[in-house]
Amino acid sequence: MRLELRDVFHVYAPGTPFEVEALRGVSVAVEPGEVLGIVGGTGSGKSTLVQHMNLLLTPASGEVLVDGVDARTVERGELRRRVGLVFQFPEAALFAPTVEEDVAFAPRRLGLDGGEVRTRVRDSLEALGAGHLAGRSPFALSGGEKRRVAVAGVLAMGPEVLVLDEPTAGLDPATRGDLLALILGLKAAGISVVLVSHDLDEVAEVADRVCAIERGVVRAVGTPAEVFYGAAEEDLAPATVQTVVALGEAQRGVGRPVRFRETLAALEALAEG
Amino acid sequence: MANRGLGQFYPASSPLHALDPRAKIVATAVLVLGLFLVDSIAGFLVVGAALAALVAISGIPPGAFLRILRPVAFIVALTVMFQVLFSREGATLVEWGPLEVHSGGLRLGSFLALRILLLVSAAGLLTATTAPVALADGLEHLLSPLKRLRFPAHEVAMMMTIALRFIPTLGEEAEKITRAQAARGADFSEGGLLRRVRALIPVLVPLTVGAFRRADELADAMESRGYRGGEGRTRYRELRFRARDALALALTGLILLSGILA
């Protein structure tokens, strides 16, 4: 399925002193079967953008298209199933007494029969390496385990596009590695993935295309090589270069090596030969 | 979905914002209690007009202010309906099958509605023009004479500050969780009352879990910074009661008196 945002504007708290214009004319498409990375500084509008993909937020103006048709004409539950959205810190929404029941929430809402629900719960927990957690309470898990369960809870709907909002934020390397592997696995199965991330390395690693957003405006769209390389060449708005680079560095924090430049060098080498 | 109206501070620079919070709290309390003595349409009009004038002075757009009233509109409508339909006082105005509307019921119903609306407006004006911290400070000062009776004025004010501080956070959190569950197919608008209440479980459980976690974190943070309750505390902000605060109080008394006598 092809998902497209066309000239989308979004305003929070319109008509109050708290008014924020979070998106200002965003146009971007998720092509069938691709991994689209979305990068940008904090508060740039990434989360706002992805919540338009299943119309959890509705645009003030502009439109969202599903295979070319207005997403508002698609039945709401159907849209939410086809475009699975995993929120930033999705573990905050775990609620059931056991992991199994929590993951079963979405498939049950789809009205699937008991056997199918069980299959889906098992399969999606397996896909996230969390099969052994099925009987546990979601509240008594580690941070990484909770994240795995929360992602499984959306995957269990069988989405055609999986949108992940900063899925690796604050995770241990093992869980992060598993999530990136999952993304590539989904892509191989023909499912499109949208990956919002602060980590340019991981975006460069798995994304086919990258969309760089800054203060609600798309600054660059293209392959990681084009966007990051182009940014480094300062072909693009200097502000974006700063965001992109600063972002990479800030995210790493103290004591961790900055791999962004190495990634760039590698991309450069790739581009040359 | 989100209810950002009731009790939210609306930053602006107006004479009302500049008043001492104690003056505003006392004025509001007096007005709210006094409203129960007002019992004529003219009286309600006087108080209503005065409140409208205050809203105009406060720099809050009338539209935004009216939104404060929206959440209570339903309750008001319901009480009026009960008063009007079930009171048998006064002359019969309408008879329609088993339903009768009497003049007394109509009068009581509309007075009740006006009273609730004015009451909520007054309270809304207080919270809209007073920063939460100032509100808690003012309250602590007003309650401090009770300290001699071992009333924990500081602790109560502190609790209020914390509660006020976290209500918006909790609201945001509730909104976020609601959307996260909607992304998993939750629907909060379908079915009867029971189904809707059940649909709230996936929101309320994580919200409660999160609130307890936050409370824990806050308690740890306060303890690690040496918070030890109200004993011997000095305060960071001093309140000053000025001539304009006295004037505001006098004016409130005047409005109320004319409302009661009208």
Ligand SMILES: Nc1ncnc2c1ncn2[C@@H]1O[C@H](COP(=O)(O)OP(=O)(O)OP(=O)(O)O)[C@@H](O)[C@H]1O
């Ligand atoms: N519910 C809301 N109400 C009001 N303003 C909001 C709300 N959610 C986000 N905003 C504002 O909209 C802008 C974009 O926010 P958004 O959450 O989309 O950014 P983001 O790129 O996801 O940031 P981060 O990397 O920190 O997650 C910010 O200025 C933010 O303060």
Ligand SMILES: [Mg+2]
């Ligand atoms: Mg975000």
